[in-house]
Amino acid sequence: MLHLKAQRSYPLFFAQALVFMLLAVFACLFIYCAVQRIAYPFEIEWLEGEMICHALQLLQGLQVYGPPSSQFIAEIYPPVYYYVTAAVFKLAGSVSFPLLRLVSVLSLAGILVLLYRIIRREEGSRATALLACGFFISFYEIHGPWYDVGRVDMLFFFFIVSGLYALAYARNRYLGIGAGAVLLVLACYTKQSATYYLPFAFLYALMQNWRHGLIFGALAAALVLAMFFGLNAATEGWFATYALYNPLRYTELLNKPIEQIPFKGLFEFRDRIWPEIRYEIFYKLPVFFTFTTGYLLYLALTLKKSLRVSMWELTALPALISYFSIRPHLGSEKSTLRSGVVYCWGSC
Numbered sequence: 001m002l003h004l005k006a007q008r009s010y011p012l013f014f015a016q017a018l019v020f021m022l023l024a025v026f027a028c029l030f031i032y033c034a035v036q037r038i039a040y041p042f043e044i045e046w047l048e049g050e051m052i053c054h055a056l057q058l059l060q061g062l063q064v065y066g067p068p069s070s071q072f073i074a075e076i077y078p079p080v081y082y083y084v085t086a087a088v089f090k091l092a093g094s095v096s097f098p099l100l101r102l103v104s105v106l107s108l109a110g111i112l113v114l115l116y117r118i119i120r121r122e123e124g125s126r127a128t129a130l131l132a133c134g135f136f137i138s139f140y141e142i143h144g145p146w147y148d149v150g151r152v153d154m155l156f157f158f159f160i161v162s163g164l165y166a167l168a169y170a171r172n173r174y175l176g177i178g179a180g181a182v183l184l185v186l187a188c189y190t191k192q193s194a195t196y197y198l199p200f201a202f203l204y205a206l207m208q209n210w211r212h213g214l215i216f217g218a219l220a221a222a223l224v225l226a227m228f229f230g231l232n233a234a235t236e237g238w239f240a241t242y243a244l245y246n247p248l249r250y251t252e253l254l255n256k257p258i259e260q261i262p263f264k265g266l267f268e269f270r271d272r273i274w275p276e277i278r279y280e281i282f283y284k285l286p287v288f289f290t291f292t293t294g295y296l297l298y299l300a301l302t303l304k305k306s307l308r309v310s311m312w313e314l315t316a317l318p319a320l321i322s323y324f325s326i327r328p329h330l331g332s333e334k335s336t337l338r339s340g341v342v343y344c345w346g347s348c
Contacts, residue, residue: 043097051100115129202217
């Protein structure tokens, strides 16, 4: 009997070994690429230079958000990433692209550690946790490849995952609520699309304990509003102009006659971008998204019978909303796919 059981385990063992060998190859390729790219002394992606310019504004004691001029115009992102990179430059005593990329690589390392811990806390085995981390690394090329680029995205996503992790697993509930609210608000002020996650984090906290949910919701709302109005007052309204109104492009709709709005261009862009989205999902990741969609559908159908919904099952939805709401916009990139990928691995 034991002999038959051992025989039956051989195919599974070899299949697992093959998968881990392939993931190890991908991990080695990523490390090789990252080492080569981090040390490159010039721009890898065009926004890296702008990120350095924003950090330099802070190091020189100048405003990031102010009237546009020939010397400097702020990007549309909130300021947390600029302060973090400025602090790294200050500590290192120099300004360089490798230091800028180091922030992204350290954020990636934090994400992988958290992803491993999430799988373990959700009663997954060490092999499953390593598998999830390996798959995340293997999506390096599919994402753009942006894991090691000096941009806001990896830090933004680290804040999201760490905030939700603290809210879901902290032993001291009030400490977890406070840390979760602070980290998620930092994510919102690193990149605006983090706001998609706040309502679902609030819903999770409410489902666990309605009092704790109300405390989390009130604290997160207070922090978001306090930082927004504080930054807006300190910059005489320019923060809202750059970080809120410019991304929404509200002036184009409010101030122009309807016949001047370039609807034709918008429709042409729509017709160009949707085939690209279909290519990213159905051609590059068909099996992954088939299983993920099936799993989410299963969760929706069995929701009434389920006694427990995990944080990662609940926040898989805003990850996908974030992708589909951002990707069709001109200037968006494949980094928006990252949040959907890692959340679905965590929930599955």
